[in-house]
Amino acid sequence: xxxxxxxxxxxxxxxxxxxxxxxxxxxxxxxxxxxxxxxxxxxxxxxxxxxxxxxxxxxxxxxxxxxxxxxxxxxxxxxxxxxxxxxxxxxxxxxxxxxxxxxxxxxxxxxxxxxxxxxxxxxxxxxxxxxxxxxxxxxxxxxxxxxxxxxxxxxxxxxxxxxxxxxxxxxxxxxxxxxxxxxxxxxxxxxxxxxxxxxxxxxxxxxxxxxxxxxxxxxxxxxxxxxxxxxxxxxxxxxxxxxxxxxxxxxxxxxxxxxxxxxxxxxxxxxxxxxxxxxxxxxxxxxxxxxxxxxxxxxxxxxxxxxxxxxxxxxxxxxxxxxxxxxxxxxxxxxxxxxxxxxxxxxxxxxxxxxxxxxxxxxxxxxxxxxxxxxxxxxxxxxxxxxxxxxxxxxxxxxxxxxxxxxxxxxxxxxxxxxxxxxxxxxxxxxxxxxxxxxxxxxxxxxxxxxxxxxxxxxxxxxxxxxxxxxxxxxxxxxxxxxxxxxxxxxxxxxxxxxxxxxxxxxxxxxxxxxxxxxxxxxxxxxxxxxxxxxxxxxxxxxxxxxxxxxxxxxxxxxxxxxxxxxxxxxxxxxxxxxxxxxxxxxxxxxxxxxxxxxxxxxxxxxxxxxxxxxxxxxxxxxxxxxxxxxxxxxxxxxxxxxxxxxxxxxxxxxxxxxxxxxxxxxxxxxxxxxxxxxxxxxxxxxxxxxxxxxxxxxxxxxxxxxxxxxxxxxxxxxxxxxxxxxxxxx
DNA sequence: TGTTTCGACGTTTTT
DNA sequence: CGTCGAAACA
Numbered sequence: 001x002x003x004x005x006x007x008x009x010x011x012x013x014x015x016x017x018x019x020x021x022x023x024x025x026x027x028x029x030x031x032x033x034x035x036x037x038x039x040x041x042x043x044x045x046x047x048x049x050x051x052x053x054x055x056x057x058x059x060x061x062x063x064x065x066x067x068x069x070x071x072x073x074x075x076x077x078x079x080x081x082x083x084x085x086x087x088x089x090x091x092x093x094x095x096x097x098x099x100x101x102x103x104x105x106x107x108x109x110x111x112x113x114x115x116x117x118x119x120x121x122x123x124x125x126x127x128x129x130x131x132x133x134x135x136x137x138x139x140x141x142x143x144x145x146x147x148x149x150x151x152x153x154x155x156x157x158x159x160x161x162x163x164x165x166x167x168x169x170x171x172x173x174x175x176x177x178x179x180x181x182x183x184x185x186x187x188x189x190x191x192x193x194x195x196x197x198x199x200x201x202x203x204x205x206x207x208x209x210x211x212x213x214x215x216x217x218x219x220x221x222x223x224x225x226x227x228x229x230x231x232x233x234x235x236x237x238x239x240x241x242x243x244x245x246x247x248x249x250x251x252x253x254x255x256x257x258x259x260x261x262x263x264x265x266x267x268x269x270x271x272x273x274x275x276x277x278x279x280x281x282x283x284x285x286x287x288x289x290x291x292x293x294x295x296x297x298x299x300x301x302x303x304x305x306x307x308x309x310x311x312x313x314x315x316x317x318x319x320x321x322x323x324x325x326x327x328x329x330x331x332x333x334x335x336x337x338x339x340x341x342x343x344x345x346x347x348x349x350x351x352x353x354x355x356x357x358x359x360x361x362x363x364x365x366x367x368x369x370x371x372x373x374x375x376x377x378x379x380x381x382x383x384x385x386x387x388x389x390x391x392x393x394x395x396x397x398x399x400x401x402x403x404x405x406x407x408x409x410x411x412x413x414x415x416x417x418x419x420x421x422x423x424x425x426x427x428x429x430x431x432x433x434x435x436x437x438x439x440x441x442x443x444x445x446x447x448x449x450x451x452x453x454x455x456x457x458x459x460x461x462x463x464x465x466x467x468x469x470x471x472x473x474x475x476x477x478x479x480x481x482x483x484x485x486x487x488x489x490x491x492x493x494x495x496x497x498x499x500x501x502x503x504x505x506x507x508x509x510x511x512x513x514x515x516x517x518x519x520x521x522x523x524x525x526x527x528x529x530x531x532x533x534x535x536x537x538x539x540x541x542x543x544x545x546x547x548x549x550x551x552x553x554x555x556x557x558x559x560x561x562x563x564x565x566x567x568x569x570x571x572x573x574x575x576x577x578x579x580x581x582x583x584x585x586x587x588x589x590x591x592x593x594x595x596x597x598x599x600x601x602x603x604x605x606x607x608x609x610x611x612x613x614x615x616x617x618x619x620x621x622x623x624x625x626x627x628x629x630x631x632x633x634x635x636x637x638x639x640x641x642x643x644x645x646x647x648x649x650x651x652x653x654x655x656x657x658x659x660x661x662x663x664x665x666x667x668x669x670x671x672x673x674x675x676x677x678x679x680x681x682x683x684x685x686x687x688x689x690x691x692x693x694x695x696x697x698x699x700x701x702x703x704x705x706x707x708x709x710x711x712x713x714x715x716x717x718x719x720x721x722x723x724x725x726x727x728x729x730x731x
Numbered sequence: 732t733g734t735t736t737c738g739a740c741g742t743t744t745t746t
Numbered sequence: 747c748g749t750c751g752a753a754a755c756a
Contacts, residue, residue, distance in 0.1 A: 023735075059733095059746095060746090063746095089746070090746050104736090114746090115745080115746090139741095187745090187746050188746090190746085192746095252744080252745080254743080254745090255743065255744085255746080354743065354744075355742070355744075356742085356743085356744085357743090357747095359744070377745085409736080411732095414732080414733070416732065416733090417732090418732045418733075419732090420732085479748095489741095545746090546746065547746090563744095564743090565744080566743090566744045566745070567744090567745090585743090586743095588741085588742095588743050588744080590742090590743060590744095591743085600744095601743095604744080625747095626742095626747095627741085627742090627747065628747050629747095646746055654744065711737065
């Protein structure tokens with residue numbers, strides 16, 4: 001049994017306990033991916049389970065790919081995974097729904113609305129209900145709808161206790177109606193509809209329950225109610241359900257995830273075997289100590305005892321940079337130094353941050369030095385305007401009732417169909433309770449007679465009608481082409497006939513870049529050319545809608561990775577830099593008042609820290625610019641929780657009080673804030689140093705008769721001097 | 732109808 | 747700082 005020989009006892013137990021419910025509580029770096037892959041391989045190879053009777057849910061498509069690859073590598077037969085259901089909750093549900101669409105009264109050509117599309121629909125719903133966008137924030141309402149769906153609440157069961165909830169419920173109802181008119185589902189619908197399908201259609205539920213002999217769920221702490229219910233319904237049949245999670249790594253509470261699902265699981269499956277994976281194979285003892293110091297301050301958790309036999313390792317570097325540019329420079333200096341010393345390769349390094357906006361300054365540092373880097377997420381490819389336009393066209397070819405896409409491109413490039421015409425079309429369609437496309441069909445005389453009778457005379461002028469009909473004719477052509485051409489061919493034809501290509505290419509440099517992006521999309525679409533023509537477009541659109549940021553992360557090149565702490569979950573790097581450990585950033589200002597939110601911020605920091613195998617850098621700045629203005633920042637409270645024994649570098653704890661003082665009055669004259677008039681320098685003062693140039697005093701204290709001054713320099717970071725020796729001059 | 736300009740507003744994190 | 751929508755113009 002070579003399959004099991006590389007596993008430690010609890011891992012082995014997790015792999016071989018195949019009957020009945022199993023809950024694995026896996027600390028960071030404890031080899032849970034190994035457990036999952038070995039378990040799948042064990043089931044298939046040793047127990048002879050047919051792969052199509054297995055389902056494994058991962059958190060990202062990327063993780064699904066990794067699992068598929070590594071499991072296959074463990075198997076003797078090369079095509080051993082065939083038919084296994086493997087993917088994210090969203091992609092698995094999308095597939096279920098596509099398969100059962102007809103049985104549950106869903107248009108099988110449904111499109112998936114992303115967050116931007118969803119926001120458009122909320123706004124449309126508000127307009128339809130004559131509600132003021134200014135008064136009712138569409139984003140807030142969208143969040144309420146999304147949360148409701150994650151809790152499996154429909155517009156009818158949505159609880160109303162406040163005025164805003166009353167509004168939200170009404171918008172929710174209209175929103176769902178608009179989605180239905182467009183034959184569209186949003187992300188949350190994928191989960192909710194899948195649950196309702198299983199709950200309400202016994203034959204379908206039976207079918208899946210009988211088929212799915214073994215179910216595995218990764219990152220279980222980040223499941224929401226809908227996802228939990230889905231697992232419960234599917235697992236009810238054979239009860240061979242295996243879930244892996246770590247409540248300390250639950251970082252998606254804001255999207256409905258609830259780590260108490262771990263407790264719920266224990267209640268719903270009281271016979272569940274619980275297996276603890278506590279040995280860490282990733283990090284040094286020092287890093288684990290820091291992680292433990294950090295997380296043990298959380299109240300809502302069960303204490304664990306992580307251990308490693310990797311040895312102490314090097315100390316964690318705490319560093320205060322002057323500002324975010326300096327922070328970037330420091331990172332670059334360290335990466336170069338580590339490489340020169342042979343301590344690490346650039347590809348081993350990761351730079352992590354709380355918000356995507358922070359990537360900018362770091363990127364600039366890389367660009368300045370001409371060092372390549374890999375960026376995960378941020379300015380996502382699929383968020384670019386030209387990509388959304390092109391996809392909107394393709395979505396229309398697949399499902400022309402998609403009103404959001406139709407509105408997006410009906411006048412791009414300009415076709416003399418202005419806002420007035422679209423509004424007229426929209427209200428006409430609304431009176432008929434139909435999609436915009438149905439309106440166009442009526443206008444073209446192609447609609448069913450009874451609908452045409454109901455519609456009566458159309459409200460358009462000759463010129464407007466001509467323009468609309470021109471677009472309609474084009475669209476008809478693309479719909480027909482959609483089932484004969486490959487996705488790439490269809491895209492070519494659309495770009496040509498719509499005039500989009502010519503319109504985009506106005507000769508400017510930016511235009512060239514945009515066009516290159518469109519060509520990139522074409523390359524992606526060409527990957528679906530080999531599928532049957534009637535499936536290719538649907539498959540392409542579905543995958544494009546459900547890709548996540550980390551999915552396009554390429555591990556091959558030897559360049560450092562820039563990513564958010566959220567995106568870092570599940571990954572591992574030799575060297576980790578966590579930037580912006582500052583109050584208001586990590587922990588984020590939105591969580592400062594909320595104890596649960598604060599615990600989640602702490603878990604986020606914990607996730608970041610535990611990604612590091614060998615070296616960890618915790619960075620914060622003296623001042624940081626946000627929204628164009630630069631403001632002093634205070635070191636994160638999390639830094640103060642680290643024991644002095646695990647860190648090297650300047651500990652910010654004692655400087656904190658003074659920093660906040662100076663945060664209040666950055667330009668304060670020197671004398672007013674001096675604790676004693678014997679001090680020459682005081683926080684906020686500008687000074688000049690013979691070698692480092694101009695800088696700003698952060699702290700100044702009396703040290704045995706001499707004055708110790710720490711000064712922040714724009715390019716060199718923070719330095720400490722003795723006033724008697726340093727030759728500092730006030731500027 | 733299409734283009735430009737100005738002011739308001741906002742950002743956590745993502746499928 | 748950047749996006750979005752409304753208002754103002756061509």
